[in-house]
């Protein structure tokens with residue numbers, strides 16, 4: 001029996017977000033979100049970060065603007081999102097239709113020993129995103145809502161922000177390649193074709 | 200009337216041409232995304248890009264956002280430029296890990312403060328720290344102090360960045376920009 005009040009499990013959430021991913025482009029924030037995305041299957045259309053904390057949402061913006069026909073999904077942690085929370089203002093103003101930001105909110109800095117983040121004290125990231133002007137912005141607590149979010153990401157009808165409340169569990173690391181040149185080159189080759197190798 | 204207009208024209212300092220020159224250079228380099236936190240020294244260039252339907256000008260809340268955004272642009276096959284004041288370089292330091300370790304191009308055009316003729320003591324620490332902190336992170340730095348050399352310096356930096364996948368910063372010195380003195384302005 002599943003308890004409807006139980007917190008979601010992060011790997012279930014990410015597996016569902018990446019189900020039938022088609023040509024979705026995925027940016028993963030450093031730490032556990034990177035391992036979750038990699039656990040769902042290493043893929044050339046993933047750009048998993050191993051550092052540059054705070055970069056995920058803005059890499060998503062630059063990519064979404066450069067590739068308006070493709071759908072971009074950023075999957076990151078609450079700590080990573082908070083490190084560049086101002087980017088929600090920047091992104092709201094640019095309003096790319098093809099960008100979805102999914103924050104896996106365990107209310108912890110998981111990677112560094114499970115210290116509490118501001119969301120543990122009630123800081124409402126979805127409300128911040130709404131106040132910035134991202135109209136489709138929500139807190140997600142059920143798998144049905146995760147499925148809706150997955151569909152929204154594929155529809156590309158406006159910038160989407162979701163703060164997904166998840167269990168603060170520490171799981172086994174599943175790592176993608178760590179070499180940034182490999183990650184960059186295979187992503188560009190996959191998205192832009194072999195020409196990417198020549199310029 | 201004509202006399203008055205003439206003497207006004209003589210009295211007004213000639214507008215610098217380098218912002219228009221680097222606009223052309225950046226267009227020729229294929230720049231599509233312009234990320235910036237404004238500085239007075241960049242205002243003319245920013246206006247040119249804003250008037251250009253082919254370029255997207257994105258106003259950042261902090262300069263490090265621009266480093267990440269232009270990494271995303273590169274992943275998606277677009278070229279960009281980051282326009283910032285020297286103080287904003289300090290906001291970028293850890294984010295520079297991204298283009299450095301991923302061998303991505305990054306073109307930064309930095310207008311200097313705390314450099315030559317500065318009046319504001321608070322600009323000195325980061326102004327003097329701009330070059331060493333960029334270099335400590337592995338960014339190639341080209342400084343220009345002559346208005347006539349700004350365009351060719353930016354052109355060389357763009358070629359270097361996009362052909363060799365390196366982060367490159369052009370520092371435009373206060374000798375080019377002209378040092379303001381707010382104390383004088385306050386007395387007027």
Ligand SMILES: Cc1ncc(C[n+]2csc(CCOP(=O)(O)OP(=O)(O)O)c2C)c(N)n1
Nearest residue numbers: 031032053077078079080108109110111112
């Ligand atoms: C600039 C910077 N500060 C601190 C760290 C250390 N650090 C690595 S991961 C992490 C926490 C990430 O937390 P969150 O994004 O919430 O992800 P979680 O692991 O909790 O899912 C921190 C603080 C870092 N890598 N970079």
